[in-house]
Amino acid sequence: MTTTVPTAAQLAEVADLARRVREQLHTVLSGLDDAVDATLATILAEGHLLLEDVPGVGKTTLARALGRALDTTVGRIQFTPDLLPSDVTGVSVFRGDEHRFEFRPGPVFANIVVADEINRASPKTQAALLESMQEKAVTVDGETRPLPSPFLVVATQNPIDMEGTYPLPEAQRDRFMTRIAVGYPSPGDEIAMLDAHDGHDPLAEVRPVATAADLERAIATVRGIYASPAVKQYLVDVVRGTRGSADLRLGASPRSSLQLLAAAKARAAMAGRDHVLPDDVKALAAPVLAHRVIPAAQARAAGRSAEAVIHDILARVAVPAARAPEALSRG
Template identity: 80%
Template sequence: MTMTVPTTEELAEVADLARRVRAQLDTVLSGLDDAIDATLATVLAEGHLLLEDVPGVGKTTLARALGRAVDASVGRIQFTPDLLPSDVTGVSIYRADDHSFEFRPGPVFANIVVADEINRASPKTQAALLESMQERSVTVDGATRALPAPFLVVATQNPVDMEGTYPLPEAQRDRFMTRIAVGYPSGADELAMLESHDGHDPLGDVVPVTSAAALTRAISVVRRVYASTAVKQYIVAVVRGTRASADLRLGASPRASLQLLAACKARAAMLGRDHVLPDDVKSLAVPVLAHRVIPAAQARAAGRSAEQIVADVVSQVAVPTAREPEPLRRG
């Protein structure tokens, strides 16, 4: 099926939406340009985002700021060891007056779901998000209920070697489009943080700059961004390279190929382009693929991280040099 690529005006609207949201995030966190770029690409691709790092570096702040910058419903779940699946999805309450059951939706019924410290809950509770993240629906007591659109999960987690954490299963990690490590700020950025946070909560300054409807329109524009066969072959070669790497026990899945393409389309639209370039793939390969792969024992013994291995795989794949002729896509 041939799709009409976005017009210049549509791309300008997407780029402007991304700029406005970025401006709000920049008021809260500084020095996180790469992390914010990947965050915005994930949002515009309607993917799910996993923020992973040590406590106190701004993971939850970034997630909450994103929720405030979009005028949409936001559900926040604080994951704890005693959290139950029904605390996430909702529960049916018996009504004695008419002998019926009434469904009380859980916080997952929102446009943006902030799942804070997701790996502190038990695997059973973590699994409560699997259906919603993949199918954008929730099944409770045999009834399947659709979630609102757009639907995004922004989860934070601490490294698995920290106390009180449960590792996310591979099936759930694979449903996150990107994983971003926030990292420690530079000295200048940390000083700026002290200045801006001294007696003041900058989250209070974050205001909605777009709506759920506008975000839905932007997502539909992003899906129509053109990707040539050469670029798709490049994505496939990168993903297959992770499966062939001797440094990896588990390579990236076919879902990873689809989500890498979607994220690359979002990055292209953010930059005002109606087509994907290999540079988009190289920029997003690590945040999209690294959390899906498992390093082999010898790679772990050598101290090599999944991010380093994926970056090496990308560097070894030949980059397409010419853009193939395109069909007429605008009417």
């Protein structure tokens, strides 16, 4: 498939969109620059985002603020143990007066779907999102219905050792382009949060700064970002490093390579560049790869996380910029 080389004006539009959305998110959450940038890169790469951390650190707030900052349709699903698949996708209801079935779409029929605490629902209900995330369509009663474009799932989940959680299966984790840990704020950021939330809800002040059409144009521009053979080889070396690591029982899949490249292109466009740098790959390697790999028993016993293993791999893989800086950009 051929892609159009983005112009300077198109790159400036993407960078400006990212800046506007970033500013709106920072009115609600302070000190989460890395998480916000990875979130924006995921959205612009047309991927799905998984926010994972302990309760109360701002996962749902970040997801809701993103939905408000983008002037798109937003569907919100609160996952609970008794949630049914039809509560996600929709259901056909018989209209007795017209002697026909009428389909009533579920909250998944939206541009942005906020799936809150996704791992509190049963695996059967979790699986209801699989087709929509991969195929951007939903099949109900034998009829396939397309979802609106763009279509993005922003899910939150608590760590699997928390009470009342069901671990997401590998197949569903792999549908998420990135997994981001929000983390605890610094003391200064926590004080700023107390001031921002004192007496009012800062979410009410978040205003839409980009439409669905703006987002679609930005996504199209991101697709045209150039990645040189040297950068692609570096990316593949990093992914293949997960497959040969003694600390990992399962390495990253080829889908991981595709999604890491897409996210790196989005990060480059956010910076106003028409080409990917190794730094783009390094910045997003852990968010894109960590949830797709499985640490080996000895790594878990030593308390080593998947993120730590990936950072070790990044430290070992040779960076192409050190060998041929001119080979990273067009021409």
